[in-house]
Amino acid sequence: MQVVSTIKNLREITKKARRAGQTIGLVPTMGFLHDGHISLMRRARQENDVVVVSIFVNPTQFGPSEDLDAYPRNAVRDKALMVEEAVDVVFMPNVEQLYPDEFTTFVEVEGPMAQVLCGQSRPTHFRGVTTIVAKLFHLVAPDRAYFGQKDAQQVAVIQQMVRDLDFDLQVVICPTVRETDGLAMSSRNTYLSPRQRAEAVVLSKSLFEAREVIAGGERRAGAVAQGIKVRISEVPDAVIDYIAVVDARTLADLDTLTGEVLIAVAARFGGTRLIDNIRVAVSIHEGCSITGR
Amino acid sequence: MQVVSTIKNLREITKKARRAGQTIGLVPTMGFLHDGHISLMRRARQENDVVVVSIFVNPTQFGPSEDLDAYPRNAVRDKALMVEEAVDVVFMPNVEQLYPDEFTTFVEVEGPMAQVLCGQSRPTHFRGVTTIVAKLFHLVAPDRAYFGQKDAQQVAVIQQMVRDLDFDLQVVICPTVRETDGLAMSSRNTYLSPRQRAEAVVLSKSLFEAREVIAGGERRAGAVAQGIKVRISEVPDAVIDYIAVVDARTLADLDTLTGEVLIAVAARFGGTRLIDNIRVAVSIHEGCSITGR
Numbered sequence: 369m370q371v372v373s374t375i376k377n378l379r380e381i382t383k384k385a386r387r388a389g390q391t392i393g394l395v396p397t398m399g400f401l402h403d404g405h406i407s408l409m410r411r412a413r414q415e416n417d418v419v420v421v422s423i424f425v426n427p428t429q430f431g432p433s434e435d436l437d438a439y440p441r442n443a444v445r446d447k448a449l450m451v452e453e454a455v456d457v458v459f460m461p462n463v464e465q466l467y468p469d470e471f472t473t474f475v476e477v478e479g480p481m482a483q484v485l486c487g488q489s490r491p492t493h494f495r496g497v498t499t500i501v502a503k504l505f506h507l508v509a510p511d512r513a514y515f516g517q518k519d520a521q522q523v524a525v526i527q528q529m530v531r532d533l534d535f536d537l538q539v540v541i542c543p544t545v546r547e548t549d550g551l552a553m554s555s556r557n558t559y560l561s562p563r564q565r566a567e568a569v570v571l572s573k574s575l576f577e578a579r580e581v582i583a584g585g586e587r588r589a590g591a592v593a594q595g596i597k598v599r600i601s602e603v604p605d606a607v608i609d610y611i612a613v614v615d616a617r618t619l620a621d622l623d624t625l626t627g628e629v630l631i632a633v634a635a636r637f638g639g640t641r642l643i644d645n646i647r648v649a650v651s652i653h654e655g656c657s658i659t660g661r
Numbered sequence: 662m663q664v665v666s667t668i669k670n671l672r673e674i675t676k677k678a679r680r681a682g683q684t685i686g687l688v689p690t691m692g693f694l695h696d697g698h699i700s701l702m703r704r705a706r707q708e709n710d711v712v713v714v715s716i717f718v719n720p721t722q723f724g725p726s727e728d729l730d731a732y733p734r735n736a737v738r739d740k741a742l743m744v745e746e747a748v749d750v751v752f753m754p755n756v757e758q759l760y761p762d763e764f765t766t767f768v769e770v771e772g773p774m775a776q777v778l779c780g781q782s783r784p785t786h787f788r789g790v791t792t793i794v795a796k797l798f799h800l801v802a803p804d805r806a807y808f809g810q811k812d813a814q815q816v817a818v819i820q821q822m823v824r825d826l827d828f829d830l831q832v833v834i835c836p837t838v839r840e841t842d843g844l845a846m847s848s849r850n851t852y853l854s855p856r857q858r859a860e861a862v863v864l865s866k867s868l869f870e871a872r873e874v875i876a877g878g879e880r881r882a883g884a885v886a887q888g889i890k891v892r893i894s895e896v897p898d899a900v901i902d903y904i905a906v907v908d909a910r911t912l913a914d915l916d917t918l919t920g921e922v923l924i925a926v927a928a929r930f931g932g933t934r935l936i937d938n939i940r941v942a943v944s945i946h947e948g949c950s951i952t953g954r
Contacts, residue, residue, distance in 0.1 A: 375827065379829065387682075389680075468824075470821075470824075470825075470911075471825050472770055472771050472772035472774065472821060472825060473768065473769065473770045473771070473791070473821060473822045473825035473826055474768075474769055474771060475766065475767075475768050475795075475826070476766065476767055476768075476769065477765055477766045478765050478766070478767060479765035481765070498766070499826075502768075502826055503826055503827050506826055506827040506828050506829060507827050507829075509829065528763075528765065528766060529766045531761075531763075532763075532764050532765060532766035533766055533768070533792075533795055533796055533799055534668065534796050534799040534800050535799050536672065536799060536800075536802065618763075
């Protein structure tokens with residue numbers, strides 16, 4: 369496994385691979401790797417000759433009052449995990465490599481998709497995400513890039529960017545990986561106290577229950593959201609940020625469930641903001657087939 | 662010469678070239694080709710195995726009251742000229758190919774560089790330019806892309822975008838090509854009446870005189886700008902938009918000329934807005950060496 373910290377060294381390696389006709393899979397991460405990241409690496413390993421993982425806590429996707437400085441880091445453990453997963457190249461740049469002093473260019477999905485859901489409480493977040501992802505795409509020139517369904521809005525926004533700007537690569541979305549009790553894996557789960565950790569499972573529980581309700585025939589988005597709200601509100605310390613029942617591709621609000629539906633929630637447990645979601649494929653004419661993850 | 666109108670066909674050709682190890686030079690244009698464009702094609706022809714020219718009047722770089730619909734077009738003549746110049750591939754898409762209905766992603770150089778000079782009267786212009794250029798870079802994946810120094814601010818903004826977003830290509834800037842009397846070549850020159858055409862030469866004349874004044878020792882930016890203003894004001898129908906004496910790379914205002922200096926002017930002749938500029942390399946300690954173009 370090669371660990372590189374400079375753009376120059378990264379380009380040398382990826383160019384050599386491309387010239388040799390090798391395919392490249394990119395897994396962009398902020399490190400502090402968990403089983404969700406591992407699942408992305410395994411999928412990338414299966415589908416590509418060369419697997420590149422980037423580890424970079426990207427400052428432009430954090431708001432001024434967010435947890436940039438506190439974000440958990442553990443480079444030694446991350447490297448050991450990546451060796452286990454037969455990763456070929458790890459790109460771990462410092463901030464100055466990617467954002468030199470004169471930096472001033474941003475890639476932004478305008479329109480409502482990036483402004484709803486997490487965009488409401490994190491107005492510059494997705495601009496930071498699309499900018500760093502565009503940079504990584506240019507640096508690595510991957511054939512495929514891997515993201516987790518856990519970050520459903522990020523997935524939708526990146527797919528929109530790839531379509532709109534004609535990036536020549538495939539975005540591969542992998543299912544959310546969960547703890548045994550259902551909590552979606554997240555590096556931010558480490559912020560939780562034992563009590564908050566126990567309470568946080570309400571997010572996935574409420575989503576799974578919503579899936580059952582839809583399987584039972586419910587098609588009113590408002591009723592589905594209300595059921596989730598009631599469920600989460602039973603936990604005294606959970607402060608709901610949003611509950612959204614939307615089109616999975618456009619993130620547009622739905623009145624009646626149809627097609628690929630995204631049900632997404634965000635809530636705070638003390639100072640920790642967690643998100644979770646499921647996707648449900650609803651065929652309004654023939655009942656519903658469910659692909660919740 | 663292959664003329665393609667779809668993204669799919671363009672990608673097939675450029676991918677085949679890359680797989681064969683060929684270098685690609687891209688000349689992005691809005692068509693209605695003149696000797697300035699030709700000079701870009703010839704330079705691209707010298708330096709690359711495959712020359713791709715795009716002809717696309719990009720709507721996102723025109724303001725609502727600007728000349729998008731009136732912009733001159735002549736595809737038949739353009740094609741004949743490109744055959745003469747041994748261009749390999751011409752990409753002539755329609756608007757729907759590059760901007761489908763759901764399009765919503767923009768690349769923007771924020772900060773002052775895109776807001777000064779032409780950015781003041783054309784506030785969304787450079788966002789449109791960087792967005793379409795990023796798209797063309799992704800579609801063609803050129804080794805080199807060719808632009809004219811005539812559009813000095815466009816050059817500075819595109820170079821900033823390439824640096825900031827880590828595009829893996831070389832931006833090649835070619836000197837402004839001029840008519841015999843000095844008027845910078847522009848597709849918009851066709852808008853001019855014979856009288857306006859005669860008057861418009863004042864732009865280049867004022868710039869060349871400024872170069873002489875600097876060669877004579879003038880180092881005060883304000884004095885250089887004032888000289889240009891007086892000269893252009895002698896033409897009754899010329900309405901000055903701006904006269905700028907700035908750092909050529911950052912477009913930041915200068916008080917005292919030093920380093921690579923850009924002297925840029927914009928003025929209206931009737932309904933036609935024209936721009937021109939020269940670059941002057943000023944070494945404050947050892948006199949000045951001049952590379953005006």
